[in-house]
Amino acid sequence: xxxxxxxxxxxxxxxxxxxxxxxxxxxxxxxxxxxxxxxxxxxxxxxxxxxxxxxxxxxxxxxxxxxxxxxxxxxxxxxxxxxxxxxxxxxxxxxxxxxxxxxxxxxxxxxxxxxxxxxxxxxxxxxxxxxxxxxxxxxxxxxxxxxxxxxxxxxxxxxxxxxxxxxxxxxxxxxxxxxxxxxxxxxxxxxxxxxxxxxxxxxxxxxxxxxxxxxx
Numbered sequence: 001x002x003x004x005x006x007x008x009x010x011x012x013x014x015x016x017x018x019x020x021x022x023x024x025x026x027x028x029x030x031x032x033x034x035x036x037x038x039x040x041x042x043x044x045x046x047x048x049x050x051x052x053x054x055x056x057x058x059x060x061x062x063x064x065x066x067x068x069x070x071x072x073x074x075x076x077x078x079x080x081x082x083x084x085x086x087x088x089x090x091x092x093x094x095x096x097x098x099x100x101x102x103x104x105x106x107x108x109x110x111x112x113x114x115x116x117x118x119x120x121x122x123x124x125x126x127x128x129x130x131x132x133x134x135x136x137x138x139x140x141x142x143x144x145x146x147x148x149x150x151x152x153x154x155x156x157x158x159x160x161x162x163x164x165x166x167x168x169x170x171x172x173x174x175x176x177x178x179x180x181x182x183x184x185x186x187x188x189x190x191x192x193x194x195x196x197x198x199x200x201x202x203x204x205x206x207x208x209x210x211x212x213x214x215x216x
Contacts, residue, residue: 003086004068007093008061011049011119015057018050025050030101030116030173032109044105047117048097060119067123067130068093074133081195092187096125100180104173116173124180128154129188157181 018025030047034040051057071092076085100121108114130137131150139153148156158178 002069002072003089004065004072007068008064011064012057012061014049015051019053025117028117030104032105032107032114033112035105036109044098044101045094047101048119048122050117051119052117056118060123063123064119064126067127070130070137071126071133074130080192084195088191092125092129092184092191093122096122096180096183096187099183100125100176101173103179104175107175116176118173118176120173121176121180121183124157124177125184125187127157128181128184132185132188154181 018028028043028046028050030043031040035043051060068089072085072089074085075081075089075092076083081088097119101116104116131154135149135151137150139148139150158181162174162178
């Protein structure tokens with residue numbers, strides 16, 4: 001069983017438990033005000049393992065499965081981190097949860113009624129890491145056949161997330177999508193540079209996009 005599947009099963013199990021226990025869910029929600037006032041730092045991590053409902057959970061976990069498998073496999077190759085690939089994949093996923101929430105924290109730490117939840121930030125980091133690794137990956141909407149390349153899906157995803165963030169009135173943190181997406185790129189580029197002393201991911205990405213657009 002790969003790490004992507006383990007993360008999926010763990011998140012699903014915790015989400016189901018939390019959705020059947022109001023008190024547990026309350027303790028795990030991302031609440032900037034409570035973090036700032038009571039130093040409940042665990043909420044930066046725990047909120048990434050619970051979801052608003054079945055639709056929210058299924059959307060995130062299906063996305064994690066589809067893209068996580070790609071990233072995990074790539075990280076385990078010699079081009080990236082070889083035997084350290086699993087470690088770097090876990091590090092990407094776990095660190096992206098709190099980092100994708102930093103903007104939200106500073107914006108809402110004085111709002112006692114603000115709360116959010118979901119693995120959106122971590123899943124977005126994985127999705128955009130996959131797009132950086134293979135920008136020509138064909139992406140569809142689950143049951144719809146792949147119809148759009150990753151390098152076009154990325155900007156559209158961010159625009160849609162920003163629009164839903166302004167319109168939405170649920171507890172799903174759409175700002176975390178954007179922050180997580182940016183972090184997915186930053187982590188992949190930085191970690192690869194440290195490991196190999198080059199910027200191969202970004203060079204490869206630019207080259208492939210230029211080729212597909214007929215610019216080289």
